[in-house]
Amino acid sequence: MSTTRIPEATRLALYRQMMEIRYCEKRAYDLFLQNLVKGTSHLALGQEAVAAGFGVAMNKDDYTFCTYRGHHHTLARGASMLSVLGELMGRQCGLMKGKGGSMHLTSVEHGVMGSYAIVGAHLPVAAGAAWSAQYRGTKQVATAFFGDGATNIGAFHEALNLACVWKLPVVFVCENNGYMEYTPIGSVTAVEHPAADRAASYGLPRILIDGNDADVVYQTACDAFDKARAGGGPSLIECLTYRHSGHSRADPGKYRPKGEVEEWMKKDPVVSYRVRLLEAGVAEVTLDEIDAAAMATLDEATEQAKASPLPEIASAYTDVFADGGAAWRN
Amino acid sequence: MSTTRIPEATRLALYRQMMEIRYCEKRAYDLFLQNLVKGTSHLALGQEAVAAGFGVAMNKDDYTFCTYRGHHHTLARGASMLSVLGELMGRQCGLMKGKGGSMHLTSVEHGVMGSYAIVGAHLPVAAGAAWSAQYRGTKQVATAFFGDGATNIGAFHEALNLACVWKLPVVFVCENNGYMEYTPIGSVTAVEHPAADRAASYGLPRILIDGNDADVVYQTACDAFDKARAGGGPSLIECLTYRHSGHSRADPGKYRPKGEVEEWMKKDPVVSYRVRLLEAGVAEVTLDEIDAAAMATLDEATEQAKASPLPEIASAYTDVFADGGAAWRN
Amino acid sequence: MAQLSYRDAVSAGIAQEMLRDKRVVLLGEDSAAAGGVFKTTVGLFEQFGPTRVRDTPISELAILGAAMGAAMTGLRPIAEIMFSDFLACCWDYVANEIAKTRYMSDGQLEVPLVIRTANGAGSRFGAQHSQSVENWAMAIPGLKVVAPSNAADAKGLLAAAIRDPDPVIFFEHKSLLGNKCEVPDGEYVLPLGQAAVLREGGDATIIALAAMVPRALKAAETLAAEHGISATVIDLRCLVPLDTKTILAHSARTGRVFTVEENPRLCGWGAEVVSIIQEEAFSSLKGPIVRITTPHIPLPSADQLEDAVIPSVARIIADVRKALGK
């Protein structure tokens, strides 16, 4: 695929986005180690190109639906590092003031319509948001990100079928990182490519891409969004990628065959993109400045999050119902 | 497909089976009209060839899993008309003595491991029975029958994937009769052939057959069973057929386009098979005798069922738990 | 005022709100072109067209998921789950997604939708098509739960449910669908969370819901006419919000309370109501609160068996008399 038609400014945006995610995820990990993040957390280290490629390609009013592994997509839509790290730390400055936690990041002002911790559950929800956009005639597109493991759950099948029958402006993005938690996806899936090999079941073309190549992801995203906005209906895109760390905080990732991580490290999406930009003539200092700016923002966010107060206990009893409270009786 | 290799005795068995189902289903309908069947009922008039073809091809210890539209499959495994009609009428002589009703016909002694009234729910269950057969090394095969509409539910997807990954001896048979209740299947499905067009999603070959041709169904069933018994794993078979009556007792079937029923009546599986057998040299009197015997059995079953007592009220409180009772406390 | 059946009152309530608010859309299996398996959506497809009234595949996850996504982004979907038993097929959406989204998002998201479903026994459909599962819904924080007992309430409460900014599970009772009563013609909306006191008496308070309401009423009439027992009958109408004020006032007044529940006994709504009454009106109670419920069994199919296990007028009468010693 020729990627030269992507403007340099866009490519720098892709790079910046990936760097911000990379730094922020690493920081999240450090904060665990300091016991400042109490619950679980699922890092997207290694999967930055998917988030950046789609995030940069989206319109501001498009909808993103994430899984519990959703920090990268939330950041890619413009949610601040402070609001993300704050949520992981259960602070008042967090996106949901500690009520949702790492697995439920939501930032409606940035189009992040929630992170869903039940595998596959958000695919029909994204289809519904797309239905709403179609009905309202807004040209918005909804994108649902999910893992390889999610392709084996019923909701995947139902969402794909409904979206195709109704020709909804929704893009289903499978981040195939090779594992469902600790089990290799190949050992529990009847086809080699859990998403791409099933596209035909819904009358969709087969799309299988290098999910570690931000240019490829970006271009594929643009094409899918164009199609959706033009009334062409859904797309199903399988992105081949890899998570550098364990499944979640608790997981050292011992089930991986020797050398696998090392192989994938060679295809690190951030490092390789940096090399590509340099080769394309971007000045090193430009990239260094991006890195430094990301780190500065991150450091400031970290300090602010640490200084942020804990939410008041009373907040646990709010927002069950629309009246703001939790009263189920008179 | 050449069908001549099917022995005449087998073909007569297929014919007898279809006639018995045809008569019995018509009688069930008459009994509704007499208000002797109180609940709902889903007739398989027009779909006899699927039941006969698979039923005759099965071994005695194979497992059948039906839907609410399961009278035909239950009869095809050898359950008596008396026990089936008795259940529809809620009598003591019924298969489950009125506790299950038309939608839950079960006859374990005949391998009918239940009829399931939640669309798609029995597909994973059949896979589980096949897993058990595989584990126990019995060479039994489990067959799940379901409608076209069932292919759009999550359980279909999960069952197919698991069965293929575990190479289970299970055969998934889609009776595509064109409608999910009152809605044409094409209007709610992303592909033309709801089962066959999805086989590739599970690494299976595409099998689409004339479900009104008992010979074709029988031969296809034999092949699938052979494959399963040889350790070759599951099959997914789509049988094109049509139901002559409404979806259920309550349905006059008004949503059908003009002429559609008439077209399909020309492909009536029972009538056309009779013609074929006559053309193949079977004496008319042989078939007439089969018909007469079926009708005689049916008439006797009907009278016996009518004369059968109602179950005792106390039976409503039995068999919730293995101790025979319903006690949840001491 | 016209005499309307419960089933027609449902479609009238939907039509009223669809006319009023373009954000209201409807989806379900056989709900559009065919007018619904229970004929509760007849005419809506013709009146509002295929963009607003939609047939779906047999995909309960997709139905509720899509309704949820639409509700989060500006629509007011009405999703039909054909039989309430099938809520089990999409319980994740009911219990984990729709009910919790407002909370988990700290109020950033709302899910204003209605899940309509046919509930209850009486049709001889057997164990998987006859359940009363209102107690399942009551157990989930974040949901409102409505179950009308007559046509007028069906229209008024459904309209309220559609307008409500919170997710509402709306139980339409299969055995009541043909029942007719006077239903206000024009715009008609009832508040959620108000029980109806259908009859007042000093000897006992009978609390019922949905199909158990007409039975409780009939029992109360016989108790008054033949046994000298004068009973108050309360139709809860909503389980959430729960009108504890009305419940407690009338429980305290009579001191003898009965719940009539179609759900199987364990963890039924009556258990919750009992726990509230005994905690908050303890000293007014003259005897134990008695729960009259379907036993804790799956439902049988045969008519005489089904009739035997669901609380009947005769059983209500007998249980009240026994408790009061009359």
Add this chain to the structure above:
Amino acid sequence: MAQLSYRDAVSAGIAQEMLRDKRVVLLGEDSAAAGGVFKTTVGLFEQFGPTRVRDTPISELAILGAAMGAAMTGLRPIAEIMFSDFLACCWDYVANEIAKTRYMSDGQLEVPLVIRTANGAGSRFGAQHSQSVENWAMAIPGLKVVAPSNAADAKGLLAAAIRDPDPVIFFEHKSLLGNKCEVPDGEYVLPLGQAAVLREGGDATIIALAAMVPRALKAAETLAAEHGISATVIDLRCLVPLDTKTILAHSARTGRVFTVEENPRLCGWGAEVVSIIQEEAFSSLKGPIVRITTPHIPLPSADQLEDAVIPSVARIIADVRKALGK
């Protein structure tokens, strides 16, 4: 006797039964090669091999459906649903299929299986991974429901559940997994349906389950030591069968009863227990039965918020003192 953790007692119980009965097989997500996300099945894959201990895809419907089909045809499957919240993803199997099959088939079929699942709060996982849903299971006729509070019970009750001819939902509490106690070494099986009276006192009866049991015990100790209140503490262990004999005897004896429930309030198991006690021991009650529950809200994620809403030792003490006026 060895000191075992709750998590190790779970795998010990499974191993004991797998050794004894070749029909016992195990399936679940990451349950085999990885030993389970909660490390409750460590070593089983190595000991019993891949035909008996199987990893599944993320397919909760297929997991329970397959377990059911296998149970109907001669096996004794143990199916793991990783978090109890995900029971919502396969509730159809729990509520409509597995629980009802024996009944609907008039006893022709049986479904002897165990569904093991990690239940409860304390891990700061948020609203979709922290629920206590034992009351969902209790509401379904045809199921047995077990929720041990310590390692010894975990082993003994799990063995009993595996041997039981009825379907059993077995709740393993996430926050108890690391707790150790003496666990009998050899074959160890406890009967289902017997509550444990952990402490006897004359002033109050505190009824608890699973993670609420150690809290109730601790509260009882403080009540005795600091407030002159001597309380009986009952660990229900099973919700079905329910040991009403023990409950009623101790409720009647003290006249003051408290339930400590982790499930959200409405239709919690305590509501059912309250309805039974007030109906059958009415005249022995000296005051209202008090339910100490998680409020009827989804669960927050942040640690101090989660801690604030789940019944704590302090809240139990305060509620008992308030009720007894001490």
